[in-house]
Amino acid sequence: MLKSVTTDIESLKILDERLRWLSAWTIHHANHVRESEDGLKVGGHQASSASMSAIMAALYFHALGENDRVAVKPHAGPVLHAIHYLLGVQSREALENFRGFGGAQSYPSRTKDKIPVDFSTGSVGLGVAITLFASLVQDYLTAHGRMDEKARGRFVALIGDAELDEGNIYEALIEGYKHDVCNLWWIVDYNRQSLDATSADRMFERFDEIFQSCGWRVVELKYGKRLAAALKSNPKLKTWFEALSNAELSALHYQGGSAWRTKLEADLGKGAAPFLKDHDDAALGALFSDLGGHCMESLVEAFDAAQDDVPTLFIAWTIKGYGLPFAGHKDNHAGLMNPTQLAALRETMGVREGEEWTPLEGIGDNARPGVEALIERSRIIREKRMRSFGAVTVPSIPAPAGEEQSTQAAFGRILLELSKSGGDLADRILTTSPDVTVSTNLGAWVNQRGLFRRSDSPDVFAKAKIASAQKWSGSNQGQHIELGIAESNLFLMLAAAGLSGDLFGERLFPIGTLYDPFIARGLDALNYACYQDARFLLVATPSGITLGPEGGAHQSINPPLIALGQPGLRHYEPAYADELAAMMEEAFRLIDDPAGESTYLRLSTRNIAQVERSDDRWREDTLSGGYWLREPGPNAEAAIVAMGAVMPEALAAWEELRHDVPGLGLLSVTSPDLLHRGWTAAQAARWGGTRNPSHAERLLSQLSPRAGLVTIADAAPASLSWLGGVLGQRVAPLGVEKFGQTGSLADLYAAYRLDGDAITEGIAELLLAQ
Ligand SMILES: Cc1ncc(C[n+]2csc(CCOP(=O)(O)OP(=O)(O)O)c2C)c(N)n1
Numbered sequence: 001m002l003k004s005v006t007t008d009i010e011s012l013k014i015l016d017e018r019l020r021w022l023s024a025w026t027i028h029h030a031n032h033v034r035e036s037e038d039g040l041k042v043g044g045h046q047a048s049s050a051s052m053s054a055i056m057a058a059l060y061f062h063a064l065g066e067n068d069r070v071a072v073k074p075h076a077g078p079v080l081h082a083i084h085y086l087l088g089v090q091s092r093e094a095l096e097n098f099r100g101f102g103g104a105q106s107y108p109s110r111t112k113d114k115i116p117v118d119f120s121t122g123s124v125g126l127g128v129a130i131t132l133f134a135s136l137v138q139d140y141l142t143a144h145g146r147m148d149e150k151a152r153g154r155f156v157a158l159i160g161d162a163e164l165d166e167g168n169i170y171e172a173l174i175e176g177y178k179h180d181v182c183n184l185w186w187i188v189d190y191n192r193q194s195l196d197a198t199s200a201d202r203m204f205e206r207f208d209e210i211f212q213s214c215g216w217r218v219v220e221l222k223y224g225k226r227l228a229a230a231l232k233s234n235p236k237l238k239t240w241f242e243a244l245s246n247a248e249l250s251a252l253h254y255q256g257g258s259a260w261r262t263k264l265e266a267d268l269g270k271g272a273a274p275f276l277k278d279h280d281d282a283a284l285g286a287l288f289s290d291l292g293g294h295c296m297e298s299l300v301e302a303f304d305a306a307q308d309d310v311p312t313l314f315i316a317w318t319i320k321g322y323g324l325p326f327a328g329h330k331d332n333h334a335g336l337m338n339p340t341q342l343a344a345l346r347e348t349m350g351v352r353e354g355e356e357w358t359p360l361e362g363i364g365d366n367a368r369p370g371v372e373a374l375i376e377r378s379r380i381i382r383e384k385r386m387r388s389f390g391a392v393t394v395p396s397i398p399a400p401a402g403e404e405q406s407t408q409a410a411f412g413r414i415l416l417e418l419s420k421s422g423g424d425l426a427d428r429i430l431t432t433s434p435d436v437t438v439s440t441n442l443g444a445w446v447n448q449r450g451l452f453r454r455s456d457s458p459d460v461f462a463k464a465k466i467a468s469a470q471k472w473s474g475s476n477q478g479q480h481i482e483l484g485i486a487e488s489n490l491f492l493m494l495a496a497a498g499l500s501g502d503l504f505g506e507r508l509f510p511i512g513t514l515y516d517p518f519i520a521r522g523l524d525a526l527n528y529a530c531y532q533d534a535r536f537l538l539v540a541t542p543s544g545i546t547l548g549p550e551g552g553a554h555q556s557i558n559p560p561l562i563a564l565g566q567p568g569l570r571h572y573e574p575a576y577a578d579e580l581a582a583m584m585e586e587a588f589r590l591i592d593d594p595a596g597e598s599t600y601l602r603l604s605t606r607n608i609a610q611v612e613r614s615d616d617r618w619r620e621d622t623l624s625g626g627y628w629l630r631e632p633g634p635n636a637e638a639a640i641v642a643m644g645a646v647m648p649e650a651l652a653a654w655e656e657l658r659h660d661v662p663g664l665g666l667l668s669v670t671s672p673d674l675l676h677r678g679w680t681a682a683q684a685a686r687w688g689g690t691r692n693p694s695h696a697e698r699l700l701s702q703l704s705p706r707a708g709l710v711t712i713a714d715a716a717p718a719s720l721s722w723l724g725g726v727l728g729q730r731v732a733p734l735g736v737e738k739f740g741q742t743g744s745l746a747d748l749y750a751a752y753r754l755d756g757d758a759i760t761e762g763i764a765e766l767l768l769a770q
């Protein structure tokens, strides 16, 4: 074997070029080489990738350890794939099929990509913030003795500078500071360009202060070594350079050497002459492009110097499209090189035509051993981490006793019982809430299990013997993570804790509570959690106009529709405490099941009389989405179909109408989401030759095919009205379509037509219309 004559830095520079080439080529191939079947633009981000290749080379082939986890800026996905290609982990087929069906995904995806992806990214900002919560989960697991100190790693986010506009980053930053979060590197690819244009100058000096005031170390990598030296020896040049705006700098980077010369002459006149005499145009362009984020020496030095666990923001100055013909152009975000430009790049990279995919093509014999050694030595994991499932026994969860109960209170009691009885499941539960712990009935659980804090925080009120039902002391053994009011953080916390089995090999059972209407506040983060297949239990309570005196701002209407359209999240809405107990048991089971999912429970504060059960049949049907609370007679002409907190109205109407409407049934829907999924799945299966009616079909076929259904829910009526489409039965939908307001239940149910009269009118209309 040839002995390497290159240093690691030189090898890293070669790898930087390789990554720039392979990412550009992968995108080019998908757009210009691969056969297009539909004529759709394939796309990809050559400029965003080139901007980060040096940073990522320095990280993946030098700085990252095996326990470190990274969220990669979505538009640098091709660089991540190129890295794994060089590591021998990513296949050429997947790269050739970049953005194609089954190929490498446009943006790194935990679930769809075949390479190890620690965090999916795509919706900018969220990938950044989740690293903070993942670090907190690591602290939690180590404090709880579930993770070895030696297995701890660092959480790295690679950030686009325009991504820094996303508010969720600052919500996370604030929360992180409260929890003394550590082991974070956030690395900004500071190319000063967004999607639309170059970015505003005014904000930039401010980011340092924002992060520093939250306890972060800020490391700015503005100049590369050569540019720094040149500016140091020439203060006038430095002052001039630093006065250029983002837009001016970018335009000059795009125009290149002669434009730098012209601009210098115009601005500094004769003063620039000695400097210009020493530099030809190419040298000028190269010197001013030597920004910190492209200078391997500076990157390696900065990473090596930040080896403690202080959270660190690196601001690495870069040029968007570095080394490509559209470097610095304000419109280059989705820019693609044309075949001629690509061929020119290939030439300069020393890649022979036809050898574009050869991993180390164009690297001379002298340099090759050094590069190969670095690839070999890279400490990042080569294979997807094993997902941890099926390790926890979920005990049966009894229903809390009580003739009258609300589902919200029952939830609190079930958790209290779990915490008292103990066991593996209870010990693995992590609860979290954005400042609504007490008002969502998590309080009793927290009294038992305590708040999680990295260092002890005493309950000052308790110490002062001030009476309070709620204990509020924290220790590193606590099991509740209290968050500030930022629902986006709640979902990111659930996402991170819900990935603990994947990231750390230790399953947690995360339960997050919030008020139902405020799901919308964190919706993208919720979707993000589901997209990565994080597993958790979301308890949304109170809900609906049933909240009465709290009024319209707190009365939720559409979350069941949100759930109906959200993959990876199962909606259950119980009316009774025993249903809730069954649902929670199922939700825990689903968290630890490879084929499972997360669960959303929509609960209520309304106390309602519980029903007598004559047998256990309701249980299985409850978990499948609905059951006959009152069986219909043979060929019944009508049924009331009700969900959740309005069940007493439905039952009362059933009692009143059953003599006039022979065989009238009362269907209790516990999950419109599951009924709908089952319905479409059965239809799809029929096309595959399997004839199995769905649960909704089975239930509704107990009625006459011409039967009428009055559907009623304290939610948007479309949550249930679609049931008429299953067998073509007619529907009178009742539900909430206007914003709520304050009032007693009787007032509101009458005004919004959620009462017995409305049900009677609905039934009458359906029967008369026959
Ligand atoms: C939440 C969200 N909004 C909008 C977009 C569309 N988008 C993708 S990249 C981008 C600009 C990114 O600029 P920057 O973060 O600076 O990254 P660069 O490509 O410059 O490295 C936008 C607006 C997105 N992906 N996510």
Ligand SMILES: [Mg+2]
Residues within 6 Å of the ligand: 160, 161, 162, 189, 190, 191, 192, 193, 194, 320
């Ligand atoms: Mg940018």
